[in-house]
Amino acid sequence: MKIKKIVLITILLIAGLGLSACRGVSPKSNENRLRERVQGYILARQKSDLAKLQSYFVNPGAARMGNIQYIKSEIVAINMGENNTLAEVKLKNNIQAMGFTFKDIPQLMKWSWEKGDWYIKSAANKSNPFKTGSARDRVKDVNQLKQ
């Protein structure tokens, strides 16, 4: 049975488009998408919109809003990792809290490509305000006695 030429061309075109899609997102477009996501995250944080903020986290429960106001944030750098599925994003933030203004506070975030988009990969903050490397090292000899 003869297939009409126009039908054949259509089939080939569709197949070509499909194959093109299968190549995946290009590194550049992947980074652009990450930039969009980071900007969206920054905006949600400035608006203290927790529901929106949660949509940027792999684990939405990890989204946190504290007693501070993010006034302005800008992306300083985006470093794409291997396979373009992991990225480090460096931000610079201006913040206000309890009458104090914090300018250009650096922030390092880790994003990962999951479920077809970029999400923040972070665990709940379990740090304490006494983590100061050099000083802790200096009392290590004493702490050893506590073991």
Next chain:
Amino acid sequence: MSINLNSKIRRRFISSGMMVCLLLLFACQLSYAYTLKARAQYLPWSGWWWPLSQGKLVLGYNGHPSPSEKYDLYSYGNYPRAATREAKSSSDKQVWFNPDGNAWMGFCNGWVNASIQERYEIKPSSRNGVFFTIGDKKGLLSACHVNDEILYESCQQSPEPFHRYLLKYVGDEGGIIGADLDSTTAFWSYPIYAYEMNISEGQKSDIVECKITFADDFVDPDYVGTKIRSRTYRYRLNKDDDGSYSGSGEWLQGDEWGLHPQMVWIPIGVNQDKLFVDYAEVKAIAESVDDEQEGDKLIPGHHLIMVYPQEKDQFNLTPQVGESIECKIALDPQNVKANGALLRLLKNGAVIKEDVLTSELEHISIASDTGTDHFTLQIEPLPDNSVGACVHLYVDVEADYVRWFYGVPSDDYWFGCATVSEGQSSAARAWLVPVGSGNLPIGRGARSGGGMDNSGQWLDILENQQTVDYFSNDARPVALKIVSNQPNRSLFLVGSNLKLWGGAGDALESAKATRLAIPWLTSSFDVRDFATLYLANNSAEADNITIKYYRNNGKSSGTVIDYSLLPESINRYKVDEYPGLNGGVDGWAVIEADGGGLSGKVELKEGYGRVDQLPLLQFSRVAYMPHLVNTAEWKTVLGVCNPGSEPLSITLTAYLDGGMVAQKYAVNVDPFAKYELELNGAYFGLTAEQFNRAWVIVEGDADFGSFMRFLYETKSAASISLPLNYTQSESRKLPQLAITDGWWTGVVLLNPESHPLAVNLSVLNGNGKVEQAKTFTIPAYGKFTESIASFFEKVDVDKMATLHLEGEGTGKIKALVVYGAYDANLLAMMSW
């Protein structure tokens, strides 16, 4: 160490004479006889059988804590917990106490199984602050092995299984078998480790006279070694046609009571399903030896020292000038009476004290006028002590500069402290001492390294503060102190992902007032807020205090006179437990002491989200609010307590950009009332933006106590007592900057003087080295409000450790430091 006596003596041997005899008997067609002997490769240990009806595993065989209570202490840090509770009433597991049980019921089979399987030397030891005696260990092991999986056979109808088990497990394998040697309904179990059989052979049966050797359980729980017993039985073993034993037989003669073995077994392993304790933990306890004190340097705290015969534990102590190391030492009363210990103190190698220890605490104070003396504390068993001795050693330090933090949190929270020396001496050193309610050290403290000089910082996260000292009857530390022979400042913070509280340590110098305000008290009618009060008497004499309780409106809720605070005591009062008060009170109190050693604080838990704290407030006519904030989310609240019987007139004067704001705010506070005022710009005719840049001086026509709170919606709160009108040092150091890992630190410096003040502010690293210094001027009546990371923007935040404020006249500056987290509702504050 396993016991290994006469091993491998388990051979059948037939003497040559016997052989001759046998041949003759054979020739005469009579039965012949031979002897079989064997002995296990190791000895079972003797232990008590722990009668269930007496319940001494739970109730104690040697006072308290009992073995089950010690297990709870070891595993949970307190008692009674699972072991002690379930030991009496478990429905599906083996109970350890049954007052209605038969008198003969006990853990003899558990002891047998344990003595067969736990093949190590059981020595007294200390772990997790608990002294485990030999009896504790053997008792816990016996309880764990009661329901062991076993291979067993009954010997009631025939002695053949008994005979066979002996030959196979003792004779062939060199092991030990368990046996119930009581053929009545009672069950008396023993581990049999040796036998000697005289066997007279016949055509249809053999007659055996069997002497067994076993360990006994009619011993003291703390018995060491093996109490050996033996019994002899006579029995017949029937044979099949081929000459082998048929399995049937007959007991011909039992022991002196006519009893014979009823059952024999070998244990296979522990049945954990039947236990409410973790066998692995019990085994770890049983196998433990010695104590947990490492090295010869002592740190503050409670140490449970274990010394064994022919050994000596010794600790080197080198107090610096101004330090006094206070040791209190006693023998644990659960040591077996004969097992005493000797204490010896040497100074520069010469013995200056030698005493036999008792269970009463002996106090030794160790100090050096020159700082060059070397002291050695030695503890050793008395010569006739064959087991060892356990000694409680409490190490405390006294010096001129002490910072207290009352209220040590549970292990659900991290608990950190930082301190920085303000002295210039190179001999500066700090000690961290956790203290129980009786002012004895509890748990384990720490000692700073040698870097406390030159502004060196020392910080630590305190872990595992949930400890129990049953000797001093303290459940946990109630306070923590930093002791130093040099001036210092400290910060104590407690927190989790959701809560943060703490502040500067309470210095005794500031607690010498004899009249103070307790700013918060709550009653049980308030189901949301809970105020816990801490009162400490840091003097060596009892302090008789008077407390006048008031509701917030000034109405009296009672007066308690001559309430005695014991010398050197730290007392914790929860809601409805306030001193001398029947029930709680929603309000506050004035506390008057007749001595100068009173200090304390109130810790306020608000709902589920916040914990805040305030020290006891001093009274003054002038106080300062260095920082103000009023936004949609943030509030500033001023609290004023009027201790007088007359209305108190308070005037609030605001200053903005160095100038006094014309509009003042005045308010009267009723007699004995507490007044809380949420401040905003409208009180002074200021815009919100101006208000947030302003500060306020609070002046009264009589003395008042005051505090301020910063609130972020209902999520965060931090409070401090208002800085008063006194002058500080012109060189002050901030013990900690929290800049990394999502934390921020903000500083407010207020110049209340009518002239500008030149200020030098330096940021230092953990070694006391200046990373950057900035000099600037704070104008008259002006203030400096900055986040440290922004102000010292060129310094690597990882290097920021402490802050140093210097300059002529800076002692007048009222300073405030705020700690917060970027992405959490955490907030804490300290006056600096």
